[in-house]
Amino acid sequence: KIILEERIDGIEASYIALSDGSVAIPMATSQDHKRIYDDDKGPNTGGMGAYSPTAVIDDSMAEKIQNDIINKTVNSMKKENIPFKGFLYAGVMLKDGKQYVLEFNVRMGDPECQPIMMRMNSDLYEYVNACVDGNLSKMPSISWKKETAVCVVLASKGYPDSYPKNEEIFGLDFKDKNSFVFHAGTKRDDGRVLTNGGRVLGVTAIGDTLESAISNAYSRSEKISWQSKYYRKDIGKKGLAYL
Numbered sequence: 463k464i465i466l467e468e469r470i471d472g473i474e475a476s477y478i479a480l481s482d483g484s485v486a487i488p489m490a491t492s493q494d495h496k497r498i499y500d501d502d503k504g505p506n507t508g509g510m511g512a513y514s515p516t517a518v519i520d521d522s523m524a525e526k527i528q529n530d531i532i533n534k535t536v537n538s539m540k541k542e543n544i545p546f547k548g549f550l551y552a553g554v555m556l557k558d559g560k561q562y563v564l565e566f567n568v569r570m571g572d573p574e575c576q577p578i579m580m581r582m583n584s585d586l587y588e589y590v591n592a593c594v595d596g597n598l599s600k601m602p603s604i605s606w607k608k609e610t611a612v613c614v615v616l617a618s619k620g621y622p623d624s625y626p627k628n629e630e631i632f633g634l635d636f637k638d639k640n641s642f643v644f645h646a647g648t649k650r651d652d653g654r655v656l657t658n659g660g661r662v663l664g665v666t667a668i669g670d671t672l673e674s675a676i677s678n679a680y681s682r683s684e685k686i687s688w689q690s691k692y693y694r695k696d697i698g699k700k701g702l703a704y705l
């Protein structure tokens with residue numbers, strides 16, 4: 463038997479905060495693309511691409527999520543003597559100005575982490591250290607680059623079901639100042655880099671606007687190749703409608 467309590471449709475986004483057990487400070491907002499195919503079609507994956515910040519979460523929505531979801535969770539856990547330290551990730555569905563929690567993760571989120579890290583000016587170590595020591599309330603707000611960052615996940619054809627492994631990846635030695643390639647499902651083999659997972663690389667680029675970040679991320683992604691490479695062609699596009 464299945465009991466359906468409520469169907470929540472709307473726009474999904476990610477809100478991640480860092481907590482030291484007493485207070486929680488927000489990371490930059492972001493939006494994932496969970497389905498395997500363009501236009502959010504096909505089965506869910508771990509995430510095929512993300513961008514930060516997202517206009518889907520405006521300042522007033524960010525405040526609501528921070529106060530009504532994150533702070534309440536952190537305060538309640540402290541009260542129950544199970545203080546939570548670390549990254550708290552709320553996957554939220556937004557509908558008619560209201561926020562609904564779909565899931566909590568206790569980590570930064572992949573691939574949201576990649577564009578968020580590309581935009582962080584402050585030193586992550588200092589914040590993680592303050593989190594461990596319970597000193598987050600003494601830290602200044604995190605400083606973020608004004609630019610937008612986009613991460614395109616390069617996967618192996620067949621993911622999220624079965625996919626080939628051990629294919630040689632080419633084009634990794636190219637470097638430019640706007641982009642960074644995060645490795646996920648790869649391994650080294652005698653000087654070569656081979657695929658070793660479904661989601662293989664997170665190609666992340668920064669740009670003055672969402673549009674230019676998209677363009678930079680795709681131009682870097684196109685320079686990388688392997689036999690079964692697959693990626694979505696519309697990462698970030700749904701964010702353009704909210705600008």
Ligand code: GLY
Pocket residue numbers: 494508509567570571572573574
């Ligand atoms: N991108 C979703 C997650 O990390 O769970």
